[in-house]
Amino acid sequence: MSASVAEALHASPARARGSAAVEAPAVHLALLGTGTVGSAVLERLSAWQSTGFAEGLTLAHVANSRRSISRPGGVALRQVADALAASPCPSRLDDVAGRLGGSGRRIVIDATASAEVAARHADWLQDGLHVVTACKLARGTGLAAWRAVETACAAGQTEYGDSATVGAGLPLLRSIRALRAGGDRVTAIAGVLSGSLAWLFNHYDGLRPFSGFVRQARDAGFTEPDPREDLSGEDVRRKLLILARAAGFELEQDTVRVTSLVPDAMAALGRSDVDAALPQLDVPLRERFAAAYKNGEKLRFVARLEDGAARVGLESLPADHPLAGGAGTDNKVAIWSDRYDEQPLVIQGPGAGAGVTAAGMLDDVLRIAAG
Ligand SMILES: NC(=O)C1=CN([C@@H]2O[C@H](COP(=O)(O)OP(=O)(O)OC[C@H]3O[C@@H](n4cnc5c(N)ncnc54)[C@H](OP(=O)(O)O)[C@@H]3O)[C@@H](O)[C@H]2O)C=CC1
Numbered sequence: 001m002s003a004s005v006a007e008a009l010h011a012s013p014a015r016a017r018g019s020a021a022v023e024a025p026a027v028h029l030a031l032l033g034t035g036t037v038g039s040a041v042l043e044r045l046s047a048w049q050s051t052g053f054a055e056g057l058t059l060a061h062v063a064n065s066r067r068s069i070s071r072p073g074g075v076a077l078r079q080v081a082d083a084l085a086a087s088p089c090p091s092r093l094d095d096v097a098g099r100l101g102g103s104g105r106r107i108v109i110d111a112t113a114s115a116e117v118a119a120r121h122a123d124w125l126q127d128g129l130h131v132v133t134a135c136k137l138a139r140g141t142g143l144a145a146w147r148a149v150e151t152a153c154a155a156g157q158t159e160y161g162d163s164a165t166v167g168a169g170l171p172l173l174r175s176i177r178a179l180r181a182g183g184d185r186v187t188a189i190a191g192v193l194s195g196s197l198a199w200l201f202n203h204y205d206g207l208r209p210f211s212g213f214v215r216q217a218r219d220a221g222f223t224e225p226d227p228r229e230d231l232s233g234e235d236v237r238r239k240l241l242i243l244a245r246a247a248g249f250e251l252e253q254d255t256v257r258v259t260s261l262v263p264d265a266m267a268a269l270g271r272s273d274v275d276a277a278l279p280q281l282d283v284p285l286r287e288r289f290a291a292a293y294k295n296g297e298k299l300r301f302v303a304r305l306e307d308g309a310a311r312v313g314l315e316s317l318p319a320d321h322p323l324a325g326g327a328g329t330d331n332k333v334a335i336w337s338d339r340y341d342e343q344p345l346v347i348q349g350p351g352a353g354a355g356v357t358a359a360g361m362l363d364d365v366l367r368i369a370a371g
């Protein structure tokens, strides 16, 4: 079988999605980033080839930070790594729109952690390209960038698929938007928003060095490419800002109070020196763990939005506290609104990992493709 997604889906199109036999519009995809998350996107698209699930989708362009490949009829999904390595074409963000062609629905899938790519989102949206992203940098940093995305979607009549930016695709943003669409005011949010920090504090036992667990979380693909993004609380700040803004609180990033776990000396290092410096975390975290353990409590990295004020940091919680539960990379988020004013709506599930993140992104692709 040809490796293009388009051919895959032409096998048993509308039936696979349970819809009427209507010709699906052409949808051209560009995937930026073939690392942990991007590779999982490719794997999921490949798996769909044998099911005919995603009829009409054609992956026309793939790029990492160095090279790109473009095939108007569809890239061979199982050979992307080899094709990229052999490609003479450089990766240029200026080329992306052109490589998607001029007709049909066009979707850029951003599976990078690149500020340079995030800075293009608004332009693409304004120019009629939809964007699906796991990267939090356009929506979870400065308020001006968040507003630029909103404005560009309206101007370009395009959609921004951001499900995977918080909770790796758990129905968090979707639920907040549904509450507001139903007339509710969201009044407060509290939760564990980092999958890697959840995993770390679910596994750390105060005996073995914390740094060893950080390396395991990084190698499992749960952390950001630079794990200091997680340990400093910056990644959680971005997620809380994305949730808060979706809930109607247009907060500036410096209004979120963030308590970092990263010592100043480690924060100042270049990225290549971070691994060797991870043991700097061991003593302070052992002391925090011992103090919590003595009180029968558990450490959890918690984000809170209360009375319009936001804060993020490590908390020692009673073992039976609702946010102390969960396993693995579980995110657990409580949302209070007009209808959930005493008992919050609680959403829990794996909040990091390539597979769940790619699935969340491709849910957005399918929704946008369906129009
Ligand atoms: N891991 C997880 O559980 C989750 C991750 N995310 C988000 O997913 C994103 C990706 O994370 P992850 O896959 O772990 O990161 P990786 O570092 O594994 O991969 C990043 C990829 O982006 C590529 N890239 C960088 N700059 C560009 C560019 N200008 N054009 C095209 N490609 C580029 C890199 O290219 P090269 O190979 O050449 O370096 C690499 O392939 C991040 O924003 C992260 O926050 C979101 C939810 C969960």
Ligand SMILES: N[C@@H](CC=O)C(=O)O
Binding pocket: 165, 167, 168, 193, 194, 195, 196, 197, 222, 223, 224, 230, 235, 351, 352, 353
């Ligand atoms: N590094 C992030 C991955 C998902 O956004 C996390 O740990 O939650």
